Amino acid sequence: MMELDEIDRALIKALSKDATQSAGALGRKLDLSQPATWRRIKRLESEGILAGRTLDLDREKLGFGVTVFLGVKLATKGRVSLDDFERAVTAIPEVQRVEHVLGMYDYRLRVTARDIADFERVLRRRIMTLPGVGDVEANVLLSEERRPGPL
Amino acid sequence: MMELDEIDRALIKALSKDATQSAGALGRKLDLSQPATWRRIKRLESEGILAGRTLDLDREKLGFGVTVFLGVKLATKGRVSLDDFERAVTAIPEVQRVEHVLGMYDYRLRVTARDIADFERVLRRRIMTLPGVGDVEANVLLSEERRPGPL
DNA sequence: AATGAAATGAACTGTCA
């Protein structure tokens, strides 16, 4: 029901490089007709393997030049505490990503701000006032690279 | 030269929710003709604000159910050490993201593996043998949520 | 300078064999 053949894998690999390619262009690379390629894409989407396409924004050009990763330790960790924290943190617009993790921290947040002064405002007024927050650790992003990942 | 008006912002916001929408569909939401919408998208792309579209893969359905974040401290931090480390780490297929950061760690890596046993193999054979690696700290991903971010 | 209308070509999407 969810077995992938060689062609599916090549399709995903090609789409990972450029998600805007048409079914026809992909088909030419894979020696497949356009409808056949299109049907494979639709099948992978309906199976949930292809979960969609995300817009890549250059946040620096939009005036958000500072990205900071925050490791957050909660002071209290009951179920209610986790729910409360998650509900409050997802309401902060500057929080781009909320990762619930196991290890030295309970949550890892990706926060974007216009500059360091703006980040300090977010940290003091928004993050440190979240319910149940204990220790917070920060890492400022210098540069990042995305890789296609295994397959 | 790179000023955005209300319509541009609404366009980016709408595309952030679903990056697969056509220019016609977007135009109907924004009360704009299809060519006008299309031209705005192209302009935002040529200015680099819209940097592309990334495929969202359900890695769990692809058999990669384990995601771990690694904080890496380098033992030596000269320019050559950073270059060597980055070159070696980007060659590991299981490494999905390499973030160069300032703070408690020098690098943060997002690593994906089939299971915990597979992750241990990657950690021992690939990560711990990277040039210049000092301390390594791990956080296992339980769940994550992406947010559109400010604008 | 940016828009909308119209026109063209390419891509998508369903049907049939």
Added chain:
DNA sequence: TGACAGTTCATTTCATT
């Protein structure tokens, strides 16, 4: 799966504001 056909979309041209 491929071939076909109808529909929608992307892209250019042009006249208008």
